[in-house]
Amino acid sequence: MLTVFGTMALDTTRTPFRVEEKILGGAATFASLSACMFTKTAMVAAIGEDMPAKNIEAVRAKGIDTKGIVTIRGGRCFHYDSEFDYNLSNRTTLKTELNVIADFNPVIPDEYAKSEYVYLANNDPKQNIKILEHFENPRLVVCDTIEYWIQTAKDDVERMMKKTDGVVINDSEARLLCKEVNIAKCAKKILSLGPKFAIIKKGEHGAVLFTGDGEVFPATAFFLNEISDPTGAGDSFAGGFLGHIARKGSADFKTMKEAVIYGNVMGSFAVEDFGVKRLLALAQAAVEARYQKYRSLVQF
DSSP states (O other), rough: OOOEEOOOEEEEEESSSOEEEEEEOHHHHHHHHTTTTTTEEEEEEETTTTTTTEEEEEHHHOOOOEEEEEEEETOOOOEEEEEOOSSOOOEEEEEEOOGGTTOOOOOOOOOGGGEEEEEOOOHHHHHHHHTTOOOOSHHHHEEOOHHHHHHHOOHHHHHHTTOSSSEEHHHHHHHHHHHHHHHHHHHHHHHHHHSEEEEEEEEEEEEEEEEETSOEEEOOOOOOEEEESTHHHHHHHHHHHHHHHHHOHHHHHHHHHHHHHHHHHHHHHHHHTTTTTTHHHOOHHHHHHHHHHHHHHHHH
């Protein structure tokens, strides 16, 4: 089983073409909805009383175990308000309201303790470190982080990475964390903290997998004719990546390369609509069809 820990949020997303307010989002939500296409997935998150019940039901209807979602009495959900520019590639954070996650003391249902795979989504690194204490002996632990935590808790971010097997991070955040321009140098610094691999996401340009053994796998993003909302693409990538690894029960380099492609595929679905709408409507057959189409596009 894969357990995902992070935020279940009510996001406000603004593009030059459309604005959506207080829609279902959050790193754990995107990652879980992506991962559940491949493997049994459980979700741990703190939410406020303002989270509509229909959102919980929608996640549960996809087969995700939601016993780890905790409602904080009198609290309000994590809220992220951001704006994209005209080409939908540059994002500006307008507001980050931690709300219920600010003082959350993470615990997991007893049956999650034996999870073989754990994903620590972009969340308070102190909480991510703490929740690891509740798992018995996971085979693979992967984390992500964002600009907010790098700027406010960099030491904790690095401590968190030291406790993981893999790091998934986007290129701008990797540069901010490592104080390097070249992403290969960024990956080398991240790997020096202890993880066995690092994946640096490059948005519309795909992702690059680096391993501690010196192996590198660059993968282009799946080409789309139209993008609606890039929010959650990276978290969906991570869910697809870890979901495939959990499905195969292996994290060798061949499987990780396949997993990177599945991650790109899941990210491509996420951006086709606002919030998690596309992932909620997604069928397994469509995922495998796009994976095969990706393979045909890059063969020569």
